[in-house]
Amino acid sequence: MSAQTQYSVGLTRSRIFKMIMILVGSLLQIFSVYSQDKQQSRIDVLKKMTLEELMNVEVVSASDKPEGLSEAPANITVISGEELRHRGYTTLMDLLSDLPGVTWIGRYSAFTTQVIRGNFNSKRLMLLFNGIPFNPKNGFGTSWADRFPIEGIKNVEFIIGPYGSLYGRNTYSGVLNVITKKGEDVNGGEITALYGKDHQMQGTAIFGKKVGALDIYLSFYKNYSDRGINLVKEYPNYYAKDKREQGSLFGNPVVVPDSVSADVVLPWDNREIFLKIAHSAGLELQLQYNHADMPKVGAGFTALYYVPSKECMLTDKTLNASLSYRHNLNNKISISSNLIYQNFDWLAKNLYLTGTHRWYAQQAASYMFNQKIRWRISTANELFASISFERVHEKALIASTSQKPVWAATDKTEIDYLNISLQDEISLTEKMKIVLGLMYENSSIYQDVLIPRFSGIYTFNKNNVLKLIYSSGFLTPDPEVRVIQDRIKGRTDIHPEYIYSFDVNYTRIWNKNISTIMSVFHNQTKNLIQQVADSTLPPPYEWTWENKGDARSFGVDFTLKARLAKNFSSFLSYSYVEGNINDLLNGNELFMLNRLPAQALHHFKLGLNFLFWSDKLNLYVHNLFVGDRPTWEDEEIKGFQFSTPGHKIAGYNVVDINVRTTDRLNSKCYVSFGVRNLFDVRGFDPSHSNYDVSTYSPIRRRSWTMRIEYIF
Amino acid sequence: MVNHTKLFMLIVWTALSSVSMNIFAQQTEYDVKAVLLWRISRYIEWPVQADLNDETEPFILAVIGKDPFGDSLKQAYSSGELKIKNRKVEIRNFSDITEIDKCHILFIASSEKKRLTQILSKIRGKSILIVGDSRKFGEQGVQINFYFAGSRIRFELNVKSVAAAGFKIDYRLRSIARIVGGGKESTQ
Numbered sequence: 057m058s059a060q061t062q063y064s065v066g067l068t069r070s071r072i073f074k075m076i077m078i079l080v081g082s083l084l085q086i087f088s089v090y091s092q093d094k095q096q097s098r099i100d101v102l103k104k105m106t107l108e109e110l111m112n113v114e115v116v117s118a119s120d121k122p123e124g125l126s127e128a129p130a131n132i133t134v135i136s137g138e139e140l141r142h143r144g145y146t147t148l149m150d151l152l153s154d155l156p157g158v159t160w161i162g163r164y165s166a167f168t169t170q171v172i173r174g175n176f177n178s179k180r181l182m183l184l185f186n187g188i189p190f191n192p193k194n195g196f197g198t199s200w201a202d203r204f205p206i207e208g209i210k211n212v213e214f215i216i217g218p219y220g221s222l223y224g225r226n227t228y229s230g231v232l233n234v235i236t237k238k239g240e241d242v243n244g245g246e247i248t249a250l251y252g253k254d255h256q257m258q259g260t261a262i263f264g265k266k267v268g269a270l271d272i273y274l275s276f277y278k279n280y281s282d283r284g285i286n287l288v289k290e291y292p293n294y295y296a297k298d299k300r301e302q303g304s305l306f307g308n309p310v311v312v313p314d315s316v317s318a319d320v321v322l323p324w325d326n327r328e329i330f331l332k333i334a335h336s337a338g339l340e341l342q343l344q345y346n347h348a349d350m351p352k353v354g355a356g357f358t359a360l361y362y363v364p365s366k367e368c369m370l371t372d373k374t375l376n377a378s379l380s381y382r383h384n385l386n387n388k389i390s391i392s393s394n395l396i397y398q399n400f401d402w403l404a405k406n407l408y409l410t411g412t413h414r415w416y417a418q419q420a421a422s423y424m425f426n427q428k429i430r431w432r433i434s435t436a437n438e439l440f441a442s443i444s445f446e447r448v449h450e451k452a453l454i455a456s457t458s459q460k461p462v463w464a465a466t467d468k469t470e471i472d473y474l475n476i477s478l479q480d481e482i483s484l485t486e487k488m489k490i491v492l493g494l495m496y497e498n499s500s501i502y503q504d505v506l507i508p509r510f511s512g513i514y515t516f517n518k519n520n521v522l523k524l525i526y527s528s529g530f531l532t533p534d535p536e537v538r539v540i541q542d543r544i545k546g547r548t549d550i551h552p553e554y555i556y557s558f559d560v561n562y563t564r565i566w567n568k569n570i571s572t573i574m575s576v577f578h579n580q581t582k583n584l585i586q587q588v589a590d591s592t593l594p595p596p597y598e599w600t601w602e603n604k605g606d607a608r609s610f611g612v613d614f615t616l617k618a619r620l621a622k623n624f625s626s627f628l629s630y631s632y633v634e635g636n637i638n639d640l641l642n643g644n645e646l647f648m649l650n651r652l653p654a655q656a657l658h659h660f661k662l663g664l665n666f667l668f669w670s671d672k673l674n675l676y677v678h679n680l681f682v683g684d685r686p687t688w689e690d691e692e693i694k695g696f697q698f699s700t701p702g703h704k705i706a707g708y709n710v711v712d713i714n715v716r717t718t719d720r721l722n723s724k725c726y727v728s729f730g731v732r733n734l735f736d737v738r739g740f741d742p743s744h745s746n747y748d749v750s751t752y753s754p755i756r757r758r759s760w761t762m763r764i765e766y767i768f
Numbered sequence: 769m770v771n772h773t774k775l776f777m778l779i780v781w782t783a784l785s786s787v788s789m790n791i792f793a794q795q796t797e798y799d800v801k802a803v804l805l806w807r808i809s810r811y812i813e814w815p816v817q818a819d820l821n822d823e824t825e826p827f828i829l830a831v832i833g834k835d836p837f838g839d840s841l842k843q844a845y846s847s848g849e850l851k852i853k854n855r856k857v858e859i860r861n862f863s864d865i866t867e868i869d870k871c872h873i874l875f876i877a878s879s880e881k882k883r884l885t886q887i888l889s890k891i892r893g894k895s896i897l898i899v900g901d902s903r904k905f906g907e908q909g910v911q912i913n914f915y916f917a918g919s920r921i922r923f924e925l926n927v928k929s930v931a932a933a934g935f936k937i938d939y940r941l942r943s944i945a946r947i948v949g950g951g952k953e954s955t956q
Binding site: 111 | 796799922
């Protein structure tokens, strides 16, 4: 496709989009007259909710508010189960796209990752499932956001900013805690089937029931999409048909393995046994034992296996086992002891067009003992302390051999960690609360780490809260970097990468329909380690890592939530991110182009949620637009296929429109139809034969999905 | 950039063009609280003295003071679909302390702030679950006191008062409550 054609198609797309918006506006006006406010129907909806869901319903307050707008000493966003259903998300990735300050890149390749306030890389986000960490430590290749059925999620909590002092190392950009459903939440069954363009196929079956005290949850999940990647069609002069399978692993279809899971909660006197068995092209088994009277003993075991494709493969196995004991010594002091074992095995093989194989492998086994104590000194003062000892056996290699490489002694590292953290939460007055925190880590591989945390919350009145948040985190160097650390340019020692963040957050409820949240932030990064190309090195190490020193980013997040009418709610968020962090990260031009959406100065997100036809249909429109990066001049992207002399890239735009039936039409069967229009501006220079076309190519996509849910 | 600006303005127009519609009726506070009472009661075991064995007798949910629920309680419980302890729920209103009669849940409205101590004294020793939604009610002995965290409803649990009245609280309920009061509570 010529560059000129691309440009003209862009104009057509704008016209179509305008027409869609006019249509949407008209629909909003026409159908609103049919809407009715019926208290009974609202209560009927509430009756179906669990206790947790009821406590997540946003309500109009009329009573006293002993608390301010938010108790959390952090910048936190909660997406409720109700919002999950109304917005028609199909994966966690869709959900994250709606959060302020978060941008996804590479959505249409297997190489998907999120960027949070300019911080790139999946492994910088601490991902928790029900409070338990789940981080694929490699940070790329594994698209964890597709692995979990959205139907199994009850709600999601997202904390933006580094909270290493509380959650430990690698809590760099934020924390995402996904709360999953139990049998009681499902109370019956739910079968979902999705089909869409780009061979998107998703099937989920969930069954859950609480019988007496017995809670049972079963789920089956299958997800497949080739993400519309057709190299032969898009690049006929570059990719011959017989080369279809010879991309890198990033260019291959995303095949998420079948997933089957069964959770059973068995009552036993005052105790509870939680048993989870799951198969995800591997085995996941979790056993947990809870005692009703606070002391808790739990054991968990999980394993995941990621399927290989033909020539290019990726396997990812993780194993977690933990044993914990928790006890309330008295009304003021509680302690918990935890033994945790984690095993991680990651292997990837690429076959390049040159015929070269390249293997990447990482393995890690971690043994940890952790002791926590929580002491309620007074009603206004609570102290938390934690101490951990951890030993990690780690291996990493990169090799260019046709056969699977074997580990050498030089590939191995043993690391010991000692970690101590303290946190004190003090209510100075009824209106003012502060949280002080400090974390110290000593390791055998890099210098000691000492990071602070401070949060101050001031509640002016029931509708105004100001938070001052100073937090920090650090990222341990990648195992691959550590093992071949002598290759780091200009230095032989390795330091963790630090981030110090200052965030001023102000939340205001203007009236029962309108609220705003505004944050002004500044992030200071230290020891920014970046992979850079170095042609002077022999293969397979044509690149190395460089300590780029300090970097910073700063900006503003602003979210407006408004219920503009009885059946119409909306949000508008705007983020501005500036600073030199992107410039420093852009070690080579290909990385720069792939990160283009994340590099933008301006990020707009708009969500419109509208009930029409007497509340029988729910319409959700989401628009993400990023744009206006001064460095997007054509000379910097010269040679890429979409580049036209004199033409500047305007931005990156995604529009999702989803229409879903509601229980007012049928309480058993829900049908949704989604349309996505994406213009993903990326570039590729064919002269770089070692790089994969699909990841760095300009892709403009329109896709659709049809989804049917049956609830019984 | 120009095209995108126009598009964006168009979307904003789309949003603003609907302002003329009626003000959205959010889930109201007392609809949620009415249903929460039912949900919460599932995690509480009443003492034997409450005499809840006879399922033909109604479960009495009473409000004392200026009733903030409006029609919410009636709408929630009148159909008989929501049962507490397997009994149909009957709603009663007491306008004065002297009217307090047999009931299983007593919601103390904020209008009774000044008479709270008297009310608590009157029902002391009875197997009545005391609920409220006013500042400092929890600390003063109201067993379950709703409050707001942002725009979401939370509740305080006075463990000392609960234990004294002989209620057994499931640990799951306790785990999501903000504990106030003191003493060692009884658990199920």
